[in-house]
Amino acid sequence: MTKRPNPFGPDGWTPDRIGDIAGKTYVITGANSGVGFQATRTLLGKGAAVVMLNRNPEKSDAALTELRQEFGADAPVSCIRMDLAELDSVREAAAAVIEQTTSIDALICNAAISQTATRKLTVDGFESQLGVNHMGHFVLSGLLHERVEASKGRMVMVGSNAYRMGKKKIFFDDLNSDESYSPWHAYNQSKLAQMMFGYELQRRVAAAGGDMVVQVCHPGASKSNLISGDVSTLNKILIKLMLPFFQSAERGAWPGLLCATEAEVRNERLYGPTKRADTAGPVGENTIAPHALDRDAAARLWEISEARTGVTWSL
Numbered sequence: 001m002t003k004r005p006n007p008f009g010p011d012g013w014t015p016d017r018i019g020d021i022a023g024k025t026y027v028i029t030g031a032n033s034g035v036g037f038q039a040t041r042t043l044l045g046k047g048a049a050v051v052m053l054n055r056n057p058e059k060s061d062a063a064l065t066e067l068r069q070e071f072g073a074d075a076p077v078s079c080i081r082m083d084l085a086e087l088d089s090v091r092e093a094a095a096a097v098i099e100q101t102t103s104i105d106a107l108i109c110n111a112a113i114s115q116t117a118t119r120k121l122t123v124d125g126f127e128s129q130l131g132v133n134h135m136g137h138f139v140l141s142g143l144l145h146e147r148v149e150a151s152k153g154r155m156v157m158v159g160s161n162a163y164r165m166g167k168k169k170i171f172f173d174d175l176n177s178d179e180s181y182s183p184w185h186a187y188n189q190s191k192l193a194q195m196m197f198g199y200e201l202q203r204r205v206a207a208a209g210g211d212m213v214v215q216v217c218h219p220g221a222s223k224s225n226l227i228s229g230d231v232s233t234l235n236k237i238l239i240k241l242m243l244p245f246f247q248s249a250e251r252g253a254w255p256g257l258l259c260a261t262e263a264e265v266r267n268e269r270l271y272g273p274t275k276r277a278d279t280a281g282p283v284g285e286n287t288i289a290p291h292a293l294d295r296d297a298a299a300r301l302w303e304i305s306e307a308r309t310g311v312t313w314s315l
């Protein structure tokens with residue numbers, strides 16, 4: 001298949017395209033390291049305010065200290081504690097965001113865990129990767145979407161190329177991997193679920209005539225802390241061997257920043273790096289594997305996510 005020319009030119013999208021965002025407010029999950037931290041740096045550097053929703057208070061303090069050293073003690077950055085593996089914590093964080101902000105120009109759903117070595121359940125009983133990467137963000141987005149809509153803002157799902165690896169479908173009969181668990185399968189399924197949710201949300205907003213923009217992206221292969229958690233030694237070794245070929249986390253943040261700020265975005269697109277099998281290089285549009293746009297599966301996933309989290313959307 002012939003690739004379309006990059007809509008942002010041969011060098012792709014870069015943060016130089018970000019216009020005047022001074023005074024705007026961005027909310028981002030998992031911003032104490034990696035891609036989320038770098039996205040926060042860029043947004044602050046452009047004069048916006050950022051609310052980080054982070055799990056680990058010590059790491060958050062370290063991130064805040066570093067950001068205040070770079071952007072000044074009065075830099076408009078704050079942190080609300082949120083653990084996506086506990087839906088009560090997500091609800092509390094969403095309530096705090098509503099209380100502390102008057103508008104949300106973009107909610108960037110970036111936090112994730114990857115390749116958890118053994119099957120674990122979140123507090124609410126979801127397989128941990130599905131629970132953190134999809135269900136937690138489904139709840140957070142559900143509780144904040146009216147504020148985002150009122151702000152004519154955006155929602156950004158930070159997915160992964162992993163959505164096109166492995167079985168390429170949602171295992172509705174074994175969503176929680178009770179019958180068979182593998183770290184890669186659970187990660188692939190969780191990122192596919194998060195991305196399908198993004199495309200389904202696009203369709204629902206369009207059907208309702210809403211103003212909110214929803215976009216889906218991925219950071220390619222970027223140096224970060226993603227495999228520093230509960231990951232098998234073998235997977236840690238394999239990824240460490242590949243690390244020299246990974247791009248910086250700063251570049252990995254560009255697709256999410258594009259989705260949060262760029263005027264020229266369109267529905268049913270996937271933004272990410274466009275070279276080396278879409279793992280690095282100029283940021284533009286990737287070809288979307290058709291299973292991510294499966295409308296029946298996305299509608300079923302939405303219904304199940306509402307039923308199992310108890311969060312019902314007004315869309």
Ligand SMILES: NC(=O)c1ccc[n+]([C@@H]2O[C@H](COP(=O)([O-])OP(=O)(O)OC[C@H]3O[C@@H](n4cnc5c(N)ncnc54)[C@H](OP(=O)(O)O)[C@@H]3O)[C@@H](O)[C@H]2O)c1
Nearest residue numbers: 030034035055056083084085111112160221222224225226
């Ligand atoms: N790096 C890559 O090559 C790559 C490739 C494909 C997709 N991605 C995606 O890029 C996004 C950013 O990841 P990254 O590479 O920057 O990894 P990272 O450095 O590990 O950042 C992930 C962030 O998510 C947070 N997080 C994890 N579990 C959480 C929970 N239960 N509640 C709240 N926050 C939680 C982490 O916080 P803690 O510090 O508390 O752990 C961390 O701040 C993820 O969506 C990932 O799937 C990355």
